[in-house]
Amino acid sequence: MMIDPRLRKLAELLVNYSVAVKPGEKVLIQDTGIELAFVKAIVEAVYNAGGMPFVTLRDKSLDRAVYRRATRAQLEIQAAYERMRMDAMDCYIGFTSWRNLSALSDVPAERMEIYNSTIWKKVHMESRLGKRWVVLRYPSAAMAQMASLSEEAFEDWFFDVCVFDYARMSKAMDPLVGFMSRTDRVRIVAPGTDLSFSIKGLPPIKCDGTMNVPDGEVYTAPVRTSVDGVISYNAPSEYEGFVFKDIRLEFRNGRIVKATANDTARIDAILNTDEGARYVGEFAIGVNPFITKPMLETLFDEKISGSIHFTPGNAYDDCFNGNRSSVHWDLVLIQTPEYGGGELWFDDRLVRKDGLFVVHELEGLNPDKLR
Numbered sequence: 001m002m003i004d005p006r007l008r009k010l011a012e013l014l015v016n017y018s019v020a021v022k023p024g025e026k027v028l029i030q031d032t033g034i035e036l037a038f039v040k041a042i043v044e045a046v047y048n049a050g051g052m053p054f055v056t057l058r059d060k061s062l063d064r065a066v067y068r069r070a071t072r073a074q075l076e077i078q079a080a081y082e083r084m085r086m087d088a089m090d091c092y093i094g095f096t097s098w099r100n101l102s103a104l105s106d107v108p109a110e111r112m113e114i115y116n117s118t119i120w121k122k123v124h125m126e127s128r129l130g131k132r133w134v135v136l137r138y139p140s141a142a143m144a145q146m147a148s149l150s151e152e153a154f155e156d157w158f159f160d161v162c163v164f165d166y167a168r169m170s171k172a173m174d175p176l177v178g179f180m181s182r183t184d185r186v187r188i189v190a191p192g193t194d195l196s197f198s199i200k201g202l203p204p205i206k207c208d209g210t211m212n213v214p215d216g217e218v219y220t221a222p223v224r225t226s227v228d229g230v231i232s233y234n235a236p237s238e239y240e241g242f243v244f245k246d247i248r249l250e251f252r253n254g255r256i257v258k259a260t261a262n263d264t265a266r267i268d269a270i271l272n273t274d275e276g277a278r279y280v281g282e283f284a285i286g287v288n289p290f291i292t293k294p295m296l297e298t299l300f301d302e303k304i305s306g307s308i309h310f311t312p313g314n315a316y317d318d319c320f321n322g323n324r325s326s327v328h329w330d331l332v333l334i335q336t337p338e339y340g341g342g343e344l345w346f347d348d349r350l351v352r353k354d355g356l357f358v359v360h361e362l363e364g365l366n367p368d369k370l371r
Contacts, residue, residue: 003041006159010213011041013163014093015049018134018210023050025090032058033097035138042093054089060096060103067107067115075118082119086127097138101146101296105241109269112240116273121326125314136162136213137299147295161290161300166209169216169287172364173206176218176285179362180204183346186222186283188308190335190342192232192248195310197222199283203319207284216288216303221321222280225254231310234339235294235301235332242266243296247331249312254279256312271312276325281315284308285344285352286332289367293338298330305367306336306355308344 015021027046031039034057046053086092104112137143144154184200199220207217233247244267250258256278261267271277288303295301302309313327335342336355344352351359356366363369 003037003044006163007038007041008045010159010163011038011045013209014042014134014136014213015045015051017166018213019091019093019132020210021046021049021051021091025051026054026088027051027091027093028054028056028086028089030056030058030092030094031097032060032095033099033138033140034059035095035097038095038138051091054085060099064104064107067104067111070111070114072114072118075114079118079122082123083127086123086131089131092128092131092133094133094135095138097140098142098146098297099140101142101238101243102241107241109240109266113273116326125326125328129317132210134209134211134213135299137297143295143297146297157290161214161288164209164214164216164288164290166215169370170206170208172370173208173218173287175361176287176365177204177206179346179351179359180218180220185345185347187345187348188231188310188333188342189345190232190234190333191340193230193333193342195227195229195231195251197228197254197280197283198226199223202321205316205319212299212303214288214291214300214303216291216305217284217286217309219282219284219316219319221315221319221323222254222283224279224321224323227251227254227280231333233331233333235304235307235334236296237298237301237329237331238296239270239329249331251280270327270329273327274325276323277313277327277329279313279323279325280311281313281321281323281325281328282309282311282319282330284311284330287365287370289370292336292367294332294334298332301332302330304332304334305370306352307332307334309333 043053139158144151188195204220209215245262247261286307309330313325315323341354
């Protein structure tokens with residue numbers, strides 16, 4: 001089988017840049033959606049780097065068949081052997097090819113809670129996040145539909161967005177990292193939003209193609225109990241097969257005390273998964289110049305230029321604010337004029353207005369400079 005040169009180039013980016021495979025290292029490749037040509041391209045790139053590829057093929061419809069009637073004891077066993085395998089790896093490359101965004105929508109909520117607290121928590125939160133890892137999506141008809149594009153146009157856009165000069169982006173992020181490292185108080189203002197919190201003492205982290213593809217964000221975390229105010233997200237969010245809209249969260253002393261959405265009972269069930277789900281584990285600023293509108297795929301939407309995401313749930317170990325949860329839900333607020341505009345303030349200084357940085361040292365991250 002001839003491998004599309006674009007797939008080969010993307011596979012080489014993942015292996016040689018994103019996870020930087022070294023000779024003798026073990027690499028787990030997890031394909032959800034059965035895209036064999038891309039898996040073969042990654043396998044070839046791992047071998048060329050001197051690594052050892054291990055492959056897992058999955059499918060959302062099979063996951064649905066298992067999870068709908070799974071017991072906790074059953075998923076504890078599955079988590080144990082998947083954790084053993086993950087612990088043995090040095091790197092992880094995982095991708096999903098969407099066939100149906102709602103594939104898991106009729107899995108009972110209590111079953112998904114069992115999955116989140118067993119496999120997701122023990123294998124991914126506790127083991128995979130301690131490796132060198134990268135996750136991405138594979139272009140599919142479903143994703144083209146989500147983006148309101150033809151399949152051909154979506155593929156062209158996908159490769160433009162994903163195979164990016166991340167080294168140049170990384171350098172442009174350095175001033176923002178420096179600025180955030182000196183910041184105590186953050187304020188976010190937008191229609192229906194006035195939120196304040198501290199990021200003092202929590203390191204800003206560049207996401208420059210080494211964990212997600214596409215990439216383009218700088219994240220940190222709020223001091224766990226410092227968040228006060230309200231945030232109204234204007235990007236829809238798919239979670240466990242359901243599309244949430246008009247999400248509004250109210251905070252007091254860091255805790256979500258009220259949540260509403262197009263299904264308030266459903267969002268409350270997610271936030272009641274454990275105590276950490278009602279606190280925030282991540283605050284991030286999106287800067288990818290090629291991503292300008294949401295498409296119901298978090299991996300893309302959270303990188304939208306001019307956006308922020310403010311994430312109920314688990315904090316990453318490299319920016320740990322003390323919050324643990326089996327939930328990590330990236331919810332996006334876009335502050336460009338098309339979405340109502342907004343302001344981002346650091347220590348009473350306006351740093352971004354209507355999606356554009358207004359501080360000279362940060363202007364290199366505006367879309368006209370990054371493209």
